[in-house]
Amino acid sequence: MRLDASGPARLPPVAPGLRIGLYGGSFNPAHLGHRHVSLVALKRLRLDRVWWMVTPGNPLKDRGELAAIDRRVERASRIADHPRIAVTDFESRIGARYTRQTLGFLTRRHPNVRFVWIMGADSLATFHRWQGFSEIAGLMPMAIVDRPGFTLTAPAARAARALAPWRIPETEAASLPDRAPPAWVFLHGPRSTLSSTALRAKPGGPA
Template identity: 70%
Template sequence: MIVRLPPLAPGLRVGLYGGSFNPAHAGHRHVSRLALRRLALDRVWWLVSPGNPLKDRSHLPEAARRAEGARAMARDPRIAVTDFEAALGVRYTRETLAWLTERHPEVRFVWIMGADSLASFHRWRGWREIAERMPFAVIDRPGYTLAAMASPAARALARARIDEAAAATLAGRAPPAWVFLHGPRSGLSSTALRAAAKPSVFRA
């Protein structure tokens, strides 16, 4: 099995931003640039997943096709797009993060998620394991702020949350550690974009 990763070096601060990217859009780029700036990251990787186990994947295009679209959207030398999870054959985020950290312990990885993901984080397979494996940052999204902060995962990990003013230190902290980042928010979503792209059907 050959797994090709974007370039890595000891001490590099890399944000991992996973999703289906079906399709990738300007909101993904907005989140990535916000994370690069506020978390003092060197790179952000878009992890184009084989598919979310919590969602219907029957009509999901192949990861390679979605990755191609993501590269066209990224348009930033600090953002790398990879679909290596498909080559690994993993289904869950905890498997991906374990594989990366065990092979590259010298890299300072940070998991990045939207507030909508934090709201349902407690439903992820091994979510406590994820929190114990690497620091993570939550990016605010319209309509999810209150639900995210009131979620079972946010309450369970309340003591590990750091002040937003210390966000630039997150990559160097031992997990569990996380931060909730406020700021300009993007209301774009892949679901809405797919719906808008479908041809309308009119009946007389």
């Protein structure tokens, strides 16, 4: 499925040459751990912006507990609370079901923007199950931000092993947006223990 890159998508402001991190997920609900990952990426990768891309739903997860997308976007905007973090639900507007479709759409629409795909280390652990994970890696550089419990297991996961030849040293992380894909870096440092699953499990659910 090839999405039309010429139609309206309500993207956040963008200009050629900007270094923009793309952080996708269901954000069900958004929490300060998401913000922590974004601030790490902004600093370590020297990004101009990070976009939180609130997805219609993860094909690998049960949608039974998925809140309405407008509620998830509203909470994400409150949690982000940063002039360089934008929240968008454009994936639902262009009919994208998979990350590879979304990233292909953006690279066609804005070929002169230096996009970076951002993932938590927990997502890297299951990245091989994503549709077209090698295609995703070939579309734009990727930054993996460490998460508790995945510091050692994620870099040893199936997708990480397949992409090992293109991993760059963490000391060169700031150069990632300027590199041609495939290229990726694993960012260590302070880790957030917050998770959407744990927040949903609390009595009364997320605020």
